[in-house]
Amino acid sequence: MDSLLADLTGITRSAVAKHWDKFEVAVDGKKSRKSATLNPGQTLEFTPFGVPTEPELIVQDHPGLEILHQDDDLVVINKPAGVAAHPAMGYEGPSVIGVLLARGIDPQTSGDSYRRGIVHRLDVGTSGVMVVAKTQSAYENLQAAFKDRQVHKTYRALAHGHFEHPEGLIDAPIGRSKSRDYRMAVRPDGRPAKTRYRVLEKVGMADLLELELLTGRTHQIRVHLSSLHHPCVGDELYGANSRICEKLGLGRQWLHAYQLGFTHPTTGEEMHFTAPIPEELQTAQQTLANLS
Structure with a gap:
C-alpha cells in the first residue's frame, strides 16, 4: 500500500x-x-499530507572527513562510512555537502541546492575518495567526464569465498529489484554495468579484491559481487554472512573507494588521489584472517 x-x-x-x-x-x-x-x-x-519534497540540508561537521586536495575549482575528500554524499528523504545523518558547508566550502553550481557540486556518489556505508565541484564550469566538465567514462575509479573490497579465476570482467545489467525496491539486482532489462576485478590475496575465507568500475550504477560492486555468490563482507543487504559480520564487529560493507583519477577541468592536469584503507577495515581484515 x-x-x-x-x-x-x-x-x-x-x-x-x-x-x-x-x-x-x-x-x-x-x-x-x-x-x-x-x-x-x-x-x-487517504488524507493529503504535506511531506517536504526536498530533504533538509543540515550543516554539520564530521571529524572523519578528510580533505585530500582543494583548489578554486574542486575539492577532493576521503569520505568516511556513515556520511552520505548528500541529504535524502528519510535520511537524517551527516552529508558531504553539510560537512563542506560547515567548513566554509560552498559549491556554487546549478541543480538541487542540497546536492550542489556532487558529480558522483558513494553509498553511506562505503568510504573513500570523492571529488566535489566548486564552480559551475568544473561541475559541467566533471559530469561529462564521468558520463564519458574518462574518470578512473578503483575500489578495494573483501568478498566472501574464493574466486575461481584470479581476474575477470563482470558484465551484468543492473536494475531495481522487483521484490524489494530499496535494493538493486542483476536483471536482463537493467542498465548495462561492467566491473573489472583482480584478486590481490586470500584472507581466510575471503578474497581481497581490486575492482575497477567501467560504469557507475547504484550499488554496482555490491550487486555484481553478490550475483557471483561472493558478497562484500559486512554487506548483509546483499547476502553477507551475518555471523561473520557479528564476529568482525563490522557495521558496514568492506568496500572502499581506493583511488580516483581524472583530468583537472580547468588546468588539464592529470590528477590522481588515493584514500588509505580505514583502520576499522584493516582490523576486520586481520580478524577474518585469524578466524580460519
Whole structure:
C-alpha cells in the first residue's frame, strides 16, 4: 500500500512509510496497514499530507572527513562510512555537502541546492575518495567526464569465498529489484554495468579484491559481487554472512573507494588521489584472517 500511495502522491516510498499515520489511509472505511494490498472493487481513502519534497540540508561537521586536495575549482575528500554524499528523504545523518558547508566550502553550481557540486556518489556505508565541484564550469566538465567514462575509479573490497579465476570482467545489467525496491539486482532489462576485478590475496575465507568500475550504477560492486555468490563482507543487504559480520564487529560493507583519477577541468592536469584503507577495515581484515 505504501508503494501505491507513493505513486499517487509523487512522494518517495520511504517518506510515505515514515509519515504513514498522518495520511490516515483507509480501505473500504477501515484503517489500512502499509503492507496491505488494494484489490479490484475496493475504495482507497487517504488524507493529503504535506511531506517536504526536498530533504533538509543540515550543516554539520564530521571529524572523519578528510580533505585530500582543494583548489578554486574542486575539492577532493576521503569520505568516511556513515556520511552520505548528500541529504535524502528519510535520511537524517551527516552529508558531504553539510560537512563542506560547515567548513566554509560552498559549491556554487546549478541543480538541487542540497546536492550542489556532487558529480558522483558513494553509498553511506562505503568510504573513500570523492571529488566535489566548486564552480559551475568544473561541475559541467566533471559530469561529462564521468558520463564519458574518462574518470578512473578503483575500489578495494573483501568478498566472501574464493574466486575461481584470479581476474575477470563482470558484465551484468543492473536494475531495481522487483521484490524489494530499496535494493538493486542483476536483471536482463537493467542498465548495462561492467566491473573489472583482480584478486590481490586470500584472507581466510575471503578474497581481497581490486575492482575497477567501467560504469557507475547504484550499488554496482555490491550487486555484481553478490550475483557471483561472493558478497562484500559486512554487506548483509546483499547476502553477507551475518555471523561473520557479528564476529568482525563490522557495521558496514568492506568496500572502499581506493583511488580516483581524472583530468583537472580547468588546468588539464592529470590528477590522481588515493584514500588509505580505514583502520576499522584493516582490523576486520586481520580478524577474518585469524578466524580460519
